[in-house]
Amino acid sequence: MVSRVAVAFCLFGTIPRLSGIRGEFVKKSEVFSAWSSILSGRAPSLSIEITKECPLRCQGCYAFDSAHLGSHTLLRQLSDFKGDELVTRILALLDARKPLHVSLVGGDPLVRYRELEQLIPQIESRGIHTQVVTSAFRIIPAEWNKYKKLNVVVSIDGLQPEHDERRKPATYERILKNILDAQVTIHSTITSQIASRPGYLEEFLAFWCANPAIQKVWFSLFTPQRGATDPEILSVDQRLFVVNELRRLRRVFPKLDMHDIVIDEIATPPSNPSECIFARTTETISADLTTQITPCQFGGNPDCSQCGCIASMGLAAVGHYKVVGRLSAGDLFMASDRFGKGFRKLRQAVFSKPNAPPEPVPFKILQN
Numbered sequence: 001m002v003s004r005v006a007v008a009f010c011l012f013g014t015i016p017r018l019s020g021i022r023g024e025f026v027k028k029s030e031v032f033s034a035w036s037s038i039l040s041g042r043a044p045s046l047s048i049e050i051t052k053e054c055p056l057r058c059q060g061c062y063a064f065d066s067a068h069l070g071s072h073t074l075l076r077q078l079s080d081f082k083g084d085e086l087v088t089r090i091l092a093l094l095d096a097r098k099p100l101h102v103s104l105v106g107g108d109p110l111v112r113y114r115e116l117e118q119l120i121p122q123i124e125s126r127g128i129h130t131q132v133v134t135s136a137f138r139i140i141p142a143e144w145n146k147y148k149k150l151n152v153v154v155s156i157d158g159l160q161p162e163h164d165e166r167r168k169p170a171t172y173e174r175i176l177k178n179i180l181d182a183q184v185t186i187h188s189t190i191t192s193q194i195a196s197r198p199g200y201l202e203e204f205l206a207f208w209c210a211n212p213a214i215q216k217v218w219f220s221l222f223t224p225q226r227g228a229t230d231p232e233i234l235s236v237d238q239r240l241f242v243v244n245e246l247r248r249l250r251r252v253f254p255k256l257d258m259h260d261i262v263i264d265e266i267a268t269p270p271s272n273p274s275e276c277i278f279a280r281t282t283e284t285i286s287a288d289l290t291t292q293i294t295p296c297q298f299g300g301n302p303d304c305s306q307c308g309c310i311a312s313m314g315l316a317a318v319g320h321y322k323v324v325g326r327l328s329a330g331d332l333f334m335a336s337d338r339f340g341k342g343f344r345k346l347r348q349a350v351f352s353k354p355n356a357p358p359e360p361v362p363f364k365i366l367q368n
Helices: 029-038 085-098 109-125 142-146 160-167 172-178 200-209 236-247 262-266 277-281 310-319 328-349
Strands: 045-049 101-105 127-133 149-153 183-192 212-221 282-285 323-326
Touching: 029 085, 029 149, 045 085, 101 109, 109 127, 109 236, 142 200, 160 172, 160 236, 183 200, 200 212, 212 236, 212 310, 236 262, 262 310, 277 328, 310 328, 323 328
Parallel strands: 045 101, 045 282, 101 127, 127 149, 149 183, 183 212
Antiparallel strands: none
């Protein structure tokens, strides 16, 4: 399970797409759809854990952390769905929420590969951008390349020795075979161990960027829960090193799809979920398709001061874009979001009808 990665969402047509910001501009129709969603109190992005099952047992996986669901319940204890019931329920969820972007995660969504074969074309026909986040322990079908709104993201935990130890059976050898005919994005989470080794990120990029199946590479930084002491947590000096190293490497490897303004946000992440545009624009739902994960995809009580999620950094960069004078896109978003959520509460209060008590039924004594 990997951090849910960048969402193709912006507030204004003058702001490039946040992933790499390479001159790709959001269509005006997408801009107005996103803004309309916010003003109506809906999240334009949805993340769904479509299964609790995963063949991997990765150390540090936040989805299976005891804090993820914010209660005494663990992901593995939830009921989940499969087959036609899963397909029907997810499509109903999308039709009700009307997101512009959906991430299908898990567990590992390729556990439900038969259901994905049904879901992806139906989601595409609804005009929704879809992201499937996987370890690539199964073959990614070449037929998926035809879907214009689909992005398949493969999680890699560093170079082969470390990755194979942490993520077997999804080893380098198996991934390379399973993505052979696909078009994918590589996502890797940088840990303290990776940041402490000079040249590590360059070696990683040299290996993956040479593969023709790889379209883009994204990095996040390990994000802990408050009070955690995980060995993966980066120090302040390591975070600064990573910022400088990524700025250097993006000029060497064009597939490293992270603009300087996104990388720079790593040094000053949003201080809490209420200031995080990604957390406020993304609704995350767990495997029972009912349980909501808050305050963001990490669940629990994440330490936002150490956040390194690329989606959060990307939308923070968008938020700092100056629209006119000192007015930023983030200012407009926050105002629109407050209005939308307030309007939604008011509408629910006005139009919701209290359940009427049932009519009493007289008790009848049956006689022979």
